[in-house]
Amino acid sequence: MCLAIPGKILSIQEADSLMDRSGRVSFGGIVKEVQLGYVPEAQVGDYVNVHVGFAICIIDEKEAMETLRIYEKMNGIVML
């Protein structure tokens, strides 16, 4: 149930109320309409995690890269 899938925002339909803010989001090529009211600062090109049709957070690309770098550094060395 708490599954949330990362997708890339292709376009945004701005609205007077955040209740009506939506956009088209691509999930590896499959495009769906997604509610964007909970990520008011999200822009076209951003990745968001989408749960039951709602974006619940923007994925932070910098943090993602940094986490991946941690794994690279683990090469053979045991880090405590």
Add this chain to the structure above:
Amino acid sequence: MKFIDEYRDAEAIKKILPQIHAVITQQWNIMEICGGQTHAFLRHGIDELLPDQITLLHGPGCPVCVTPLQQIDKAIELAAMENVILCSFGDMVRVPGSREDLLSVKARGGDVHIVYSPIDALKVAENNPAKEVVFFAIGFETTAPANAMVILQAAAKKQRNFTALCSQVVVPAAMEVILSSPTNKVDGFLAAGHVCSVMGYHEYIPLAQKYKTPIVVTGFEPVDLLHGVLACVRQLQGKRYEVENQYRRSVTRAGNVSAQEMINKVFRLVDWPWRGIGVIPRSGLVLRDDYAEFDAEKRFQLHNISAQESKECIAGLILQGVKKPPDCPQFGAVCTPDHPLGATMVSSEGACAAYYNYKR
């Protein structure tokens, strides 16, 4: 970067795994709260890569599994009503109530719609003005903002034929029940990443301190899960009991504040019964009085049948990490996904279903 493949990378797995083997010196029980993570562990075979000293316990983070029998019976009663369309997430329709499930009501002519999003349920209401449309609003903190938003949309649109039957719960209250129990076996927790995307992780800090239990906020891909286990084992071995955030790309300490505000605007916390576990103080989210007109329990005269649990099913013990699915004598014999005795065997996040699908 697509934020999926990078976290399924065999190279990264090969780098993290030896770290876990290198630091571990004793037996630890680690519980992943979220049923989605239980399935990910078993589906990818990650549990088999871990050192033997680690026992994974599977937590209560499966909304379908913990929805009380009374609420399922109410949904069934509603679905059987002449002028009602009941909208439910797909997982819920095969969960056994006291006497039957929603699917059998549908087979008898009850109007049950399976929806992917709460928004779809509201659309059903707009498209069927002559019918009463009830949305079975289940979920944890991840889903509550979506449920809250459609209630607000329904209020704005004055969609008077739309109501919600709520069964929403919050995670930290259940963790406290597990940790404070005399039968508790959990040494460390992996907290559910997407619950924390919404709520942040500040709520977990007092729990980690009070019960001297590390809590690692963890994502859902194989690399995330291994990294979460590593962080948890490192803390346990070093006698540290902190909240750590493995899932930084999607979780901040404060979480999604506007989503939290919306949950608080529409719902309030009440003592709530969890299926198989019992009443947990301040763990359920129900509609505030301002939105009472969208409350199915107020709109309809529903019977509070004293629901009967199957005596053979030990799902409650499994959800608290006291037992594991193969410990259940019914598992795979009497109880299968086609003939489930408990919700944990049907839900796509249920621990019994995970063992049935991946470990037989």
